[in-house]
Amino acid sequence: MNRRLPAAIDARWAPALVTALAVGNLAPQWTSTGTTLVSVGLVAVAIAAAVTAVGLRGRARTAVPPATPQERGAAATPQERGAAAAARTAAGALAVAAAVGALVSQSVALRVGEEERIGWAQTLQAEQPVRVALQISTDPRELASAYGARRAAVTVDVTAFGPDQQGMAETASAVLTGPEGWLEAAPGESVCAVVEPRREDGTVFLRATADPRPAPCVRENPDGERPGSRPAAHGGDGVVSPDAGGGRERLRAAFRDQADGTLGTAGELIPGLVLGDRSAQSPETDQAMKDAGLSHLSAVSGANCALLAGAVTGLLRLLRVNRTAVFAAVIATLVVFVVIVGPEPSVLRAAVMGGLGALALFGGRSRHAFTLLCLAGTAVVVAVPGLATEPALQLSVAATAGIILGARPAEAHLYRFFGHVLPGWAARWLSVTLAVTTCAHLACQPILLAMTGTVSAYAIPANMLAAPAVAPITVLGTAAAGLVLALPPVSAAIVWVIQLPAAYIGLVAHVCAGLPGALRPWPEGGLGLVLAVLTVAATAALYAVLLLTERRRHAPVRRQGLSAPRRGGRLTVSGVLVAVLIASGAGGYSAVVLPAPAGQAPADWAVAFCDVGQGDMAVLRSGPERAVVVDVGPEPEPAAACLEALGIARVDAVLLTHLHADHTGGLDAAIALGAPALRHATRGEGVRGLGLPAAAGEEAGTDPPPGSRRLRTGDRESSGDVTWQVLLADEDAATENDASAQILATVQTGRGPLRVFFTGDIEQDAADAWIAGRHEDAAAPPAHAHLYSVAHHGARNGGAALPRAVDADAYVVSAGRDNPYGHPHPQTLQVLAPLGAVLRTDEAGTVVVSLEAGTAQDLEHPADDGTSPAGAQTTARLRFHALSTGPEGGGR
Structure with a gap:
C-alpha cells in the first residue's frame, strides 16, 4: 500500500x-x-x-x-x-x-x-570612548587568533551610558570584544566598562581595552541603588565572579573535565558538540572547523535539537506510545535540554526551531510546521525588529525551513538507496542524519555567502562525512551532560562511548581544512552577483524538485503491457529549466571553490604591500581595477609589476609619506595609469635641503613631483572606497625621515572597514614626542589598526614605543631581500613578535590582505546556531596571500 x-x-x-x-x-x-x-x-x-x-x-x-x-x-x-x-x-x-x-x-x-x-545614536556616530553599564547576554568565548594575546567576545545588552549613566528605554544589544578577563563573565551579570562603540550595518560593536569592572558605574544613591540598573553579581577586586552561572557553570566545568583526555581532538569538541561550550577548543581546531564548514556543529542549533527530538520520537514509537504522549515527551526533552544548556535567547530559538523541524520530519506535519515557522518568525520580528539583522535568526529560519521542506523527501530517497545495502534501522538512521544536515546546509548557504563573502569549498562533503557521527554525540552526549553531576560514573561511561565519533569529526575537519583552497572568496562585481543569483535559483529549484517528487502519486496497481505508463521520452519546459538552473548553480559554485591559479590575487583583496625591493609601496583598493597608492618604491619596474598583478587599471591618488628615493622612485608607474592626485609630505620651506638628507646615513632625497600638493596635519580626503587622514606631518622636523606623514587609511570592503596605519620612516625620538603629545595640532596615534606599516623597513631607529601604542592585528615590514642594511633589525622583530603577526616582503613577496567576515561566535556555517553564528555581527579577521611580483621573482 x-x-x-x-x-x-x-x-x-x-x-x-x-x-x-x-x-x-x-x-x-x-x-x-x-x-x-x-x-x-x-x-x-x-x-x-x-x-x-x-x-x-x-x-x-x-x-x-x-x-x-x-x-x-x-x-x-x-x-x-x-x-x-x-x-x-x-x-x-x-x-x-x-x-x-x-x-x-x-x-x-x-x-x-x-x-x-x-544621545545613544550620537555616541555611536562619534566612536569615542564612553563608559557603559552592561548586562552579559551570552557565554563569552575566546577568539581564535594567531596574533598572540587572548581576546574574548561576548554579546551584551547596554543598559546605560555616558558620564551621567543615561538609562536606555530599551536595552541595546551589542557585540563586545575585549581582553581575556571578559572570559570570566557569566550571563546575567551586570558590569561596567569603558568601550569604543561603533555601528556597522545595523550592528553595534563595543571594543573594551580593559577587563570588566563591577557595577554600578556611578556613585550609588543614598538608597544604595544605581539608577537605571540592577545590582551586579561580582566578586572582590573588580573581577567578575562566575558564580552567577550557578549550577549550569558547574555542570559545564564537570563535563569539560570528563571529556578531557579523550581520544584525539574529542576532548576539545565534545563540550561544544553537546552544550555549545567551545572554551576547550584550541585555536587550531577552531580554525579547522571553520574552514571545513563544520563550526556550526559545536553550537546549539535547531538541527541538533531536531535530532534529539527525533531520537525521543523514534524510541517511544518503538514502544507504541500514543501520539499525544510522544509529543509531550518531545516538548519535555527540549525543555530539559534548554535548562541544561542555559535559557539564553539563542538556545530557546534553537529549541523552538528544532521542535518545528522534528514535527515536519518525524511527525509528517510539514504543512503545519512551515506555517508555524512563518508565524513564529513574523511574530518575533514584529515584536523585536532588531532581531531581523541578526544572522542567528536568519540562519535559524533558513535551516529550519530547509529541514521542513526538504528533509522528509530527501530522507525517503536516501532510505531507498541505503535500504539495499544496510539493515533497516541503520539505513533509516543514516538517511535521517544526512537529510537533516544537507538540507540545513543548502538552505543557509546563500545567507552565509551574503554575510561572509566566502564559501567553504569542502563544506558539503565534510558535512556529509561528519553527519553520521552527529546523532549519537547529540543524543548520548546530552544524556551524559544531564547525569554528570548526579551520576558521574554513568556520565563518564557515555562520554567514553562518544569519544570515537567526536574524534572522527575532528579528523574530518582537519583533513578538509588542510586541502587546497578550503576557504574561497566569492567573486565581486557582476560575476559574483550572477553566480549568487544562480546559486539561489538552483537551491530553490532543488527544493522544488524534492517537494514535487514527494507529492507524486503512484498508481496502486502495477500496469503492464499496452496499459503500462510510458517511461521517458518526454521533456517538459519546466523540467529542462530546473535542470539548467541546478547545473548552472553547481557550475558557478564549482568555479568559485576551485583553487585560484598560483600568483593570482584573490578576488576580494583590499590592501597589498608590494615587494619592490628595498623600499615601500602599498596599494589600497578604491574600487574595481582602481587604487590609492601609498609610496611607490625605488624603481618604476617593480611598482608597475605589482599594479599589473593586482589588476589595477587606474590609480586615483598617490600619497608620498616623505621625499626619499626609496619611497618616490617608482612614481612613473603610477602616473602611467591615469592622472592621479599627487600628495607628498616633506620638511618646511625654511628647513635646509627640501627633501634632501639632513644627516649621515639618510637616504637620497628627491624634489616634490610637479603638481603635487603638500600633506599637512589634519588633512582628510577620500577616493572611492578609500579614506585617509593625516594624523601628523611635522614640517619643522630636523630630518626628512621625521617629517614622514603619519597616515591612517580606511578601506571600505564588502565585509566592513579595514584600517591601515602608515608610518613612513619616522624615527624613535620623533615618535616618542608625538606619543607624549608635544604636537598640539596633531591627532593622537590610533588606538587600533588592522595593519601597521613598520617604519623605516624595520630599522632599529624606528623605536618600540609607536608599535606598542597602536594595537594592530598584523605588522608589515617592507624590505629588500638580502639588503645591505640588515633590515629588518633583529631587535625590531623581537619587539613586534609579541604584538601580533609579522609579515615581511623580503620573505613572502607581495603581501595581499583580505578582510574576512566572521563573528565572535563563529559565524562561518549554515546553522541556526544557538550561540550565534549568531549575534551575527561581523568581526574582522584578516587573510593573507603572497604574490611573486618583486624584482627578484618574489618571496617564498
Missing part, C-alpha cells in the same frame, strides 16, 4: 515573514522621514490588497447550481472560480505582508527616534 500523499505546503504566511525580515534589515538605514513614507505606502498597499481580496470572495465561492439557462450562462466556470480563489489568496497574503512591513517599519522608526533623543 502506498504511503499517504503529503499535504501541500501552506506558504500563505511566507510573504509576511520575508517582508518582516527585509524591512527589519533595511529600515535602520533609512531616515525618519523615509521610514514614515515607507510605512504609509505599505499601509496603502495593505488596504488595496485587502479590498481586492474581499472583492474576489464572491467569485471564488462555489455557488448553488443555476436553475435557468440564463443563470448557467452567467455563472463562473470551475476554472474561473479556481483562478479567483488563487487571486484572492494572493491578495490576502499581500495585504498581511504589507501590514507586517508597516508595523516593523514604524517600530524601527520609534526605536531610532528614542536613540537620537537620549
Whole structure:
C-alpha cells in the first residue's frame, strides 16, 4: 500500500515573514522621514490588497447550481472560480505582508527616534570612548587568533551610558570584544566598562581595552541603588565572579573535565558538540572547523535539537506510545535540554526551531510546521525588529525551513538507496542524519555567502562525512551532560562511548581544512552577483524538485503491457529549466571553490604591500581595477609589476609619506595609469635641503613631483572606497625621515572597514614626542589598526614605543631581500613578535590582505546556531596571500 500523499505546503504566511525580515534589515538605514513614507505606502498597499481580496470572495465561492439557462450562462466556470480563489489568496497574503512591513517599519522608526533623543545614536556616530553599564547576554568565548594575546567576545545588552549613566528605554544589544578577563563573565551579570562603540550595518560593536569592572558605574544613591540598573553579581577586586552561572557553570566545568583526555581532538569538541561550550577548543581546531564548514556543529542549533527530538520520537514509537504522549515527551526533552544548556535567547530559538523541524520530519506535519515557522518568525520580528539583522535568526529560519521542506523527501530517497545495502534501522538512521544536515546546509548557504563573502569549498562533503557521527554525540552526549553531576560514573561511561565519533569529526575537519583552497572568496562585481543569483535559483529549484517528487502519486496497481505508463521520452519546459538552473548553480559554485591559479590575487583583496625591493609601496583598493597608492618604491619596474598583478587599471591618488628615493622612485608607474592626485609630505620651506638628507646615513632625497600638493596635519580626503587622514606631518622636523606623514587609511570592503596605519620612516625620538603629545595640532596615534606599516623597513631607529601604542592585528615590514642594511633589525622583530603577526616582503613577496567576515561566535556555517553564528555581527579577521611580483621573482 502506498504511503499517504503529503499535504501541500501552506506558504500563505511566507510573504509576511520575508517582508518582516527585509524591512527589519533595511529600515535602520533609512531616515525618519523615509521610514514614515515607507510605512504609509505599505499601509496603502495593505488596504488595496485587502479590498481586492474581499472583492474576489464572491467569485471564488462555489455557488448553488443555476436553475435557468440564463443563470448557467452567467455563472463562473470551475476554472474561473479556481483562478479567483488563487487571486484572492494572493491578495490576502499581500495585504498581511504589507501590514507586517508597516508595523516593523514604524517600530524601527520609534526605536531610532528614542536613540537620537537620549544621545545613544550620537555616541555611536562619534566612536569615542564612553563608559557603559552592561548586562552579559551570552557565554563569552575566546577568539581564535594567531596574533598572540587572548581576546574574548561576548554579546551584551547596554543598559546605560555616558558620564551621567543615561538609562536606555530599551536595552541595546551589542557585540563586545575585549581582553581575556571578559572570559570570566557569566550571563546575567551586570558590569561596567569603558568601550569604543561603533555601528556597522545595523550592528553595534563595543571594543573594551580593559577587563570588566563591577557595577554600578556611578556613585550609588543614598538608597544604595544605581539608577537605571540592577545590582551586579561580582566578586572582590573588580573581577567578575562566575558564580552567577550557578549550577549550569558547574555542570559545564564537570563535563569539560570528563571529556578531557579523550581520544584525539574529542576532548576539545565534545563540550561544544553537546552544550555549545567551545572554551576547550584550541585555536587550531577552531580554525579547522571553520574552514571545513563544520563550526556550526559545536553550537546549539535547531538541527541538533531536531535530532534529539527525533531520537525521543523514534524510541517511544518503538514502544507504541500514543501520539499525544510522544509529543509531550518531545516538548519535555527540549525543555530539559534548554535548562541544561542555559535559557539564553539563542538556545530557546534553537529549541523552538528544532521542535518545528522534528514535527515536519518525524511527525509528517510539514504543512503545519512551515506555517508555524512563518508565524513564529513574523511574530518575533514584529515584536523585536532588531532581531531581523541578526544572522542567528536568519540562519535559524533558513535551516529550519530547509529541514521542513526538504528533509522528509530527501530522507525517503536516501532510505531507498541505503535500504539495499544496510539493515533497516541503520539505513533509516543514516538517511535521517544526512537529510537533516544537507538540507540545513543548502538552505543557509546563500545567507552565509551574503554575510561572509566566502564559501567553504569542502563544506558539503565534510558535512556529509561528519553527519553520521552527529546523532549519537547529540543524543548520548546530552544524556551524559544531564547525569554528570548526579551520576558521574554513568556520565563518564557515555562520554567514553562518544569519544570515537567526536574524534572522527575532528579528523574530518582537519583533513578538509588542510586541502587546497578550503576557504574561497566569492567573486565581486557582476560575476559574483550572477553566480549568487544562480546559486539561489538552483537551491530553490532543488527544493522544488524534492517537494514535487514527494507529492507524486503512484498508481496502486502495477500496469503492464499496452496499459503500462510510458517511461521517458518526454521533456517538459519546466523540467529542462530546473535542470539548467541546478547545473548552472553547481557550475558557478564549482568555479568559485576551485583553487585560484598560483600568483593570482584573490578576488576580494583590499590592501597589498608590494615587494619592490628595498623600499615601500602599498596599494589600497578604491574600487574595481582602481587604487590609492601609498609610496611607490625605488624603481618604476617593480611598482608597475605589482599594479599589473593586482589588476589595477587606474590609480586615483598617490600619497608620498616623505621625499626619499626609496619611497618616490617608482612614481612613473603610477602616473602611467591615469592622472592621479599627487600628495607628498616633506620638511618646511625654511628647513635646509627640501627633501634632501639632513644627516649621515639618510637616504637620497628627491624634489616634490610637479603638481603635487603638500600633506599637512589634519588633512582628510577620500577616493572611492578609500579614506585617509593625516594624523601628523611635522614640517619643522630636523630630518626628512621625521617629517614622514603619519597616515591612517580606511578601506571600505564588502565585509566592513579595514584600517591601515602608515608610518613612513619616522624615527624613535620623533615618535616618542608625538606619543607624549608635544604636537598640539596633531591627532593622537590610533588606538587600533588592522595593519601597521613598520617604519623605516624595520630599522632599529624606528623605536618600540609607536608599535606598542597602536594595537594592530598584523605588522608589515617592507624590505629588500638580502639588503645591505640588515633590515629588518633583529631587535625590531623581537619587539613586534609579541604584538601580533609579522609579515615581511623580503620573505613572502607581495603581501595581499583580505578582510574576512566572521563573528565572535563563529559565524562561518549554515546553522541556526544557538550561540550565534549568531549575534551575527561581523568581526574582522584578516587573510593573507603572497604574490611573486618583486624584482627578484618574489618571496617564498
